[in-house]
Amino acid sequence: MKATVIDEKDNVAVVLGAVKAGEEITWVKGGAPFTAPALRDVPVYHKIATAQIPKGQPVVKYGEHIGIAAEDIQVGDYVHVHNVLNNREEL
Amino acid sequence: MNFLGYRRSDGRVGIRNKVLILPASVCAADTARIVASQVQETVTFHNQNGCSQVPSDMELTMDVMAGFAANPNIYGTIVISLGCEGCQMDLVVEAIQKRTNKPLRQFIIQEEGGTISTAEKAVRAAREMVQEASLLKREEFPVSELILGTECGGSDMTSGLASNPLIGHTCDKLVDLGGTAVLSETTEFIGAEHILARRGRTPEIQARIYDIVHRYEAALKLVGEDPRGGNPSPGNIAGGLTTLEEKSLGCIHKGGHRPVEEVYDYAKQMEPGKGLVIMDTPGNDPSSVAGMVAGGAQIVVFSTGRGTPTGNPVAPVIKITANPLTYGKMKDNIDVDASVLLDHPEEMEAVASALLSEVVGTANGKLTKSEALGFYEMAIARVCNYV
Known part of the structure; x- marks a missing residue:
């Protein structure tokens, strides 16, 4: 299944169809193709990690921080409310 | 990269060349509609506001009216007001003239003697204005x-x-x-x-x-x-x-x-x-x-x-x-x-x-x-x- 990376700084991608655990996910980032197996089932238009995101580090989409990892997140893992915390940043 | 547009007298460049029939308030909106329906190349809209508004709301309405008239897609504007609304004709005209020096005509329904008398004059003015507008040629910008x-x-x-x-x-x-x-x-x-x-x-x-x-x-x-x-x-x-x-x-x-x-x-x-x-x-x-x-x-x-x-x-x-x-x-x-x-x-x-x-x-x-x-x-x- 294909996944879309919106910004080159992102560490997540949006899957373009429903994905079953173990299924190969492919994405393009910075002009280079990548592939990884999904670690869990992921619904259509939800996010997978395209890089390791250690606990406490920012989850990046649109090139910006959308939250922080609540646990260590592996490449191919499902990224959503179960493993991302809101973290309001001030200027 | 260039496009073909219309140079306006205030220096701005438009991509359409319409005459705006501008109702100063809800009470002028239907008369404006009647005028616009009689003359090709005019545009109008149903203005729900223009009266019975607190000052901060009246400012929003005035800015939209003046801004539409000043938008470079508009060749010129014919303002139609009822006469007693909050957005008084002189205030609307002043707001437009602060933004642009393009052609502007005005008709007040209560002074002209009702919708039909107003429409007669405003249709004629609109017809003249769209003919002037039609002489403009697109240029490259x-x-x-x-x-x-x-x-x-x-x-x-x-x-x-x-x-x-x-x-x-x-x-x-x-x-x-x-x-x-x-x-x-x-x-x-x-x-x-x-x-x-x-x-x-x-x-x-x-x-x-x-x-x-x-x-x-x-x-x-x-x-x-x-x-x-x-x-x-x-x-x-x-x-x-x-x-x-x-x-x-x-x-x-x-x-x-x-x-x-x-x-x-x-x-x-x-x-x-x-x-x-x-x-x-x-x-x-x-x-x-x-x-x-x-x-x-x-x-x-x-x-x-x-x-x-x-x-x-x-x-x-x-x-x-x-x-x-x-x-x-x-x-x-x-x-x-x-x-x-x-x-x-x-x-x-x-x-x-x-x-x-x-x-x-x-x-x-x-x-x-x-x-x-x-x-x-x-x-x-x-x-x-x-x-």
């Missing part, structure tokens, strides 16, 4: 003269995923060519205003971005609404949105990646050649589009997931969807199918170049689908109820 409004409405997952980023890349291209792109919809900034504020060119602009968001939230709290509570909604989360930052970034992304050079209040006059700017508008589509057009935007790009009919009396609105099912169902209303980006995000640069070409083609005179269908949806933002 650089795209740096364009002010491009952006809007999203009827959004779905494809909006944040593809069509809003597409508009953002197109804005980047226009800004890099010296043009102006307008990011609007303050309600959609809430939750990501700290991220947007970082992109302000100066500390003053950064503070202004916080100010317009806080002001909007304060106004909503007066009627017991909390835009942060329950957001993202359960439906958003089921759709894949994890945080409010992510939801708001999906909207903000249609402004592209350049620094924010200015923050304008609703319907205030913008300058060409500014780069990326913000206008404080509601998320509501017709009133947000109206604010940007009143600010001088000659053209608007509008992303939709579900499909909307939105047009505007003064500026063409190019509608885009990245949802192939929506394009299939709504192609009578939607101009651009960007669904190739779902499967081929690597095509972004090429699709953005094509969208910029569509913007230039529309500037050159190609009618949008909403123009061809005569869609003139119109709303003016308001602070509170009528008095």
Whole structure:
């Protein structure tokens, strides 16, 4: 299944169809193709990690921080409310 | 990159050449409609406001009226007022003349002797004005003269995923060519205003971005609404949105990646050649589009997931969807199918170049689908109820 990376700084991608655990996910980032197996089932238009995101580090989409990892997140893992915390940043 | 437009006496460049029949209040709207229906190449709209408004609301209405008259797509304006409304004729004329020196005529229904007497004179004046306008020829201008409004409405997952980023890349291209792109919809900034504020060119602009968001939230709290509570909604989360930052970034992304050079209040006059700017508008589509057009935007790009009919009396609105099912169902209303980006995000640069070409083609005179269908949806933002 294909996944879309919106910004080159992102560490997540949006899957373009429903994905079953173990299924190969492919994405393009910075002009280079990548592939990884999904670690869990992921619904259509939800996010997978395209890089390791250690606990406490920012989850990046649109090139910006959308939250922080609540646990260590592996490449191919499902990224959503179960493993991302809101973290309001001030200027 | 150049387009073919109309040079106005105030120095601005338009992409349409219409005469505006401007009702100063709701009480003049039907007379204005009758006048516009008699003369080709005129436009009008149903003005719901113009009377019984608190001063801050009256200012919004005045700015939209003056801004529509000053928008360079308009050759000249015929103002029609009832006579006793809050937006008095002399105030409307003064507001227009502060923004532009283009042709202007005025008729007051209570002084002319009712609708039919007013219409007789105003139709004749309109006929003269459209004939003068028809003598103008299009000339070549650089795209740096364009002010491009952006809007999203009827959004779905494809909006944040593809069509809003597409508009953002197109804005980047226009800004890099010296043009102006307008990011609007303050309600959609809430939750990501700290991220947007970082992109302000100066500390003053950064503070202004916080100010317009806080002001909007304060106004909503007066009627017991909390835009942060329950957001993202359960439906958003089921759709894949994890945080409010992510939801708001999906909207903000249609402004592209350049620094924010200015923050304008609703319907205030913008300058060409500014780069990326913000206008404080509601998320509501017709009133947000109206604010940007009143600010001088000659053209608007509008992303939709579900499909909307939105047009505007003064500026063409190019509608885009990245949802192939929506394009299939709504192609009578939607101009651009960007669904190739779902499967081929690597095509972004090429699709953005094509969208910029569509913007230039529309500037050159190609009618949008909403123009061809005569869609003139119109709303003016308001602070509170009528008095």
